[in-house]
Every structure is written in C-alpha cells, then in structure tokens.
Amino acid sequence: GALYSDDDVAACMRNVTSIALHETVLVDNELSLTAFYAGHVLGAAMFHVVCGDQSIVYTGDFNTTSDRHLSTSFIPRLAPNLLVTESTFATTTRDSKRCRERKFLLAVHQAVACGGKVLVPVSGAGRAQELLILLETYWERMGLMVPVYVTAGILEKSNMYYRLFAAWTSPRAQRTALSFRNQFEFKHAKLSEKDTLSCLGACVLFATPGMLQAGMALEAFKQWAADPCNLVLLPGHCVEGTVGRRLLHGDRSVTIDTCGSEISVECAVEQASISAHADARGILSAIRTVSPMSVVLVHGERVKMAFLKRRVTSLFGLPCFDPANGARLGIATVSKVPILVAALVQKRALWPPAIPRAANTWNGSAPGGRRSVKRRKLRPNVQARDPACVTAILTVTPAKALEERDLA
Numbered sequence: 001g002a003l004y005s006d007d008d009v010a011a012c013m014r015n016v017t018s019i020a021l022h023e024t025v026l027v028d029n030e031l032s033l034t035a036f037y038a039g040h041v042l043g044a045a046m047f048h049v050v051c052g053d054q055s056i057v058y059t060g061d062f063n064t065t066s067d068r069h070l071s072t073s074f075i076p077r078l079a080p081n082l083l084v085t086e087s088t089f090a091t092t093t094r095d096s097k098r099c100r101e102r103k104f105l106l107a108v109h110q111a112v113a114c115g116g117k118v119l120v121p122v123s124g125a126g127r128a129q130e131l132l133i134l135l136e137t138y139w140e141r142m143g144l145m146v147p148v149y150v151t152a153g154i155l156e157k158s159n160m161y162y163r164l165f166a167a168w169t170s171p172r173a174q175r176t177a178l179s180f181r182n183q184f185e186f187k188h189a190k191l192s193e194k195d196t197l198s199c200l201g202a203c204v205l206f207a208t209p210g211m212l213q214a215g216m217a218l219e220a221f222k223q224w225a226a227d228p229c230n231l232v233l234l235p236g237h238c239v240e241g242t243v244g245r246r247l248l249h250g251d252r253s254v255t256i257d258t259c260g261s262e263i264s265v266e267c268a269v270e271q272a273s274i275s276a277h278a279d280a281r282g283i284l285s286a287i288r289t290v291s292p293m294s295v296v297l298v299h300g301e302r303v304k305m306a307f308l309k310r311r312v313t314s315l316f317g318l319p320c321f322d323p324a325n326g327a328r329l330g331i332a333t334v335s336k337v338p339i340l341v342a343a344l345v346q347k348r349a350l351w352p353p354a355i356p357r358a359a360n361t362w363n364g365s366a367p368g369g370r371r372s373v374k375r376r377k378l379r380p381n382v383q384a385r386d387p388a389c390v391t392a393i394l395t396v397t398p399a400k401a402l403e404e405r406d407l408a
Contacts, residue, residue, distance in 0.1 A: 064282030
C-alpha cells in the first residue's frame with residue numbers, strides 16, 4: 001500500500017510555518033533558525049540552525065551561478081560547528097555559463113533545421129523557466145517560427161508562482177516584471193496537446209520529469225526515439241537507474257518499464273549541463289565562505305563524494321565526512337563557556353593601563369648631561385597561552401559583579 005495518504009499530507013501542511021529570507025525564528029529559548037537564499041529553485045533556502053552555543057548550516061541544493069530568473073546563493077561567514085552541504089557535482093568543474101548556453105542553443109537549432117524534433121526533459125520549476133527564457137530570446141533574435149511546446153504544469157502553475165514571488169527572482173527578472181513585458185510570459189511557447197507527439201515537422205518539447213523515468217517526457221521519448229533526426233537534450237543531472245542516465249552512458253537500447261519493454265535508440269542524445277546545482281568549485285567556495293569546523297557531504301554519488309572529501313581535507317584541513325544513508329554520525333565539538341568579568345577586573349587585569357613605549361630618564365653621567373632613553377619591554381598583567389582562555393577573554397561581558405574590596 002501507499003506509504004502515506006492525502007490526510008497525512010494535509011496534517012503535515014498544517015505544521016508548516018513559512019519564514020522570510022534572513023528572518024530568524026526562535027523555536028524555544030535555545031533553538032533558532034535563519035534562512036538564506038540558495039538560488040536553486042524558487043523558494044530554495046539554506047538554513048543556519050543554532051542551539052545553545054552549537055550551530056549547523058544545512059545548504060540543501062544551492063547554486064553559485066547567477067541565472068536569468070534567479071540570483072546566486074548568498075550566505076555570510078557564520079563559522080558553524082558543522083556544514084552539511086550537497087555534493088551532486090562533487091567532481092565536476094563546468095565551463096562558463098555562456099559556453100554551456102551556446103552549446104544548448106546550437107544543438108536545438110541544428111536539430112530543428114534538419115526537420116527533427118527536440119525533447120528537453122526538465123523539472124517542473126527552475127530549469128524549465130531558465131531554458132524557456134533563453135530559448136525565447138534566441139527565437140526572437142533568429143526569427144525562428146518552429147513551435148515550442150510545454151506541458152501544462154510548467155507553463156501555468158509554476159509561472160504563476162514566479163509572478164507571485166517576484167522578490168525571490170533575479171534583479172533582471174524583477175526589472176522586466178515592472179516593464180512592458182514579464183519575462184515569464186512566453187510568446188513562442190504553447191501548451192502541449194494530445195496530438196503534439198504525432199505532429200508533423202520540427203518542434204521543441206519541454207516535458208517533465210527531467211530524468212525521463214515517467215510522464216510526458218517518457219511518452220515523447222517512446223515515439224521519437226526511432227528517428228535519427230530527432231534529439232533528446234538532457235540539461236540536468238540524472239541519477240543511476242533512470243532512463244536519462246542510461247542514455248548518457250551511451251546505451252542504444254533501454255528498458256523503460258518494469259515489464260522489461262525495451263526501446264531502440266536511434267535518435268541523437270546530448271547533454272547540455274545547465275543545472276541549478278553548484279559544481280565542485282562552487283561547493284569549495286561555499287565551504288571557504290561559511291568557514292565551518294567540520295563538513296558533511298550529502299546528496300551525491302559515493303565515489304565522487306569520497307574524492308571531494310579528500311580534497312576538502314587537503315585544502316582546508318577540516319574533518320570531512322561522507323556518511324551513507326541511514327548512518328549515524330558523531331562529531332566532537334568544542335563548547336564555549338561565557339564568563340562574566342567585573343569591569344574593574346577588565347580594567348586592571350585583562351588590559352594594562354596605557355604606558356608609553358619608552359620612558360625618558362635623566363642620566364647625569366651621559367655625555368653633555370643629555371637625556372638617555374631606557375626602553376622597557378611591557379607585558380600585560382594577564383597573559384593567555386591556552387587557546388580556550390583566549391576565547392574566553394575575547395567573549396567576556398562587562399559586569400559590575402565585584403567590588404574593589406573583592407580584589408584585595
């Protein structure tokens with residue numbers, strides 16, 4: 001049976017609390033949550049979780065490259081005890097965004113110029129909007145009249161949320177929303193219909209899901225895979241076991257269902273990596289910015305995570321972990337103990353009074369009765385040699401808890 005019902009979903013949604021970016025929510029006296037912009041899809045956020053004197057940053061999926069419709073992720077230097085980060089592209093350093101977009105547009109243009117059909121499997125929100133904006137601009141610049149079809153979920157529901165939450169989009173998208181034209185209102189894109197798959201001539205179809213394992217994308221693949229003029233263009237990441245991943249491996253015959261049905265692949269297959277995930281360089285940049293004490297890698301492939309783990313350890317000298325799903329991980333942390341110190345103690349002990357670096361003394365035996373300078377090496381009254389003590393000194397809070405007689 002099903003793992004959960006509609007009632008379970010409704011009960012879960014009643015417990016959801018929405019928060020704004022950079023808003024800190026106090027769950028109780030010790031636990032607080034703060035959201036930061038992730039730039040992956042609309043509404044994606046990274047969270048800084050603080051409990052007492054311990055803290056964790058959980059990135060989820062994030063993007064360090066600015067898009068046409070979303071900005072790049074942003075998070076300050078928080079120095080948490082632990083950073084939990086995605087590692088989808090743990091070993092990949094992508095080309096520049098301009099090169100990847102050029103490759104995508106050329107592949108689409110060459111296929112439709114030969115009368116072929118182009119299938120672009122995408123997720124319902126995020127990459128679909130980014131690629132539609134890109135294709136819309138190119139279609140207008142080149143004067144192309146080839147129809148572009150989009151499934152209903154992409155063109156209607158998703159775009160409605162982009163218009164409602166324009167503040168989450170990129171500055172460019174916000175400027176166009178205030179101008180004569182909203183960039184989420186596509187001139188060349190049409191809703192796909194029942195006969196779209198069997199239509200004659202060249203066309204472009206954006207269909208879900210992005211890994212070709214089901215839905216409209218798989219149905220289109222079944223009908224178009226036998227024609228060498230057609231193209232399957234995969235813009236995102238495909239996990240092991242999906243039809244999309246097998247196509248990227250070069251399989252020319254793929255199983256498409258549990259019954260063992262196979263499809264012979266005669267069409268062209270290409271990948272244009274226009275993903276909304278950070279690549280290896282972006283992940284390392286996030287670690288450098290956040291400056292954690294330890295790192296945990298999740299949401300990646302075992303071999304690639306192990307490679308990135310070694311790289312993090314060598315570059316930053318930080319403990320780095322790549323636990324398997326369901327594994328329990330224990331990480332040692334250092335607690336900070338706040339110390340209340342009397343103001344008088346601070347004045348007399350922690351910081352010595354201002355003393356000149358050189359004291360002038362009269363030396364009558366000096367030639368000509370001149371003044372000679374005797375330099376004294378000054379030291380503070382309290383010296384901290386232990387790192388824990390240094391931390392305590394730097395975090396002291398002035399308090400008049402002690403009287404002068406208590407220092408006798």
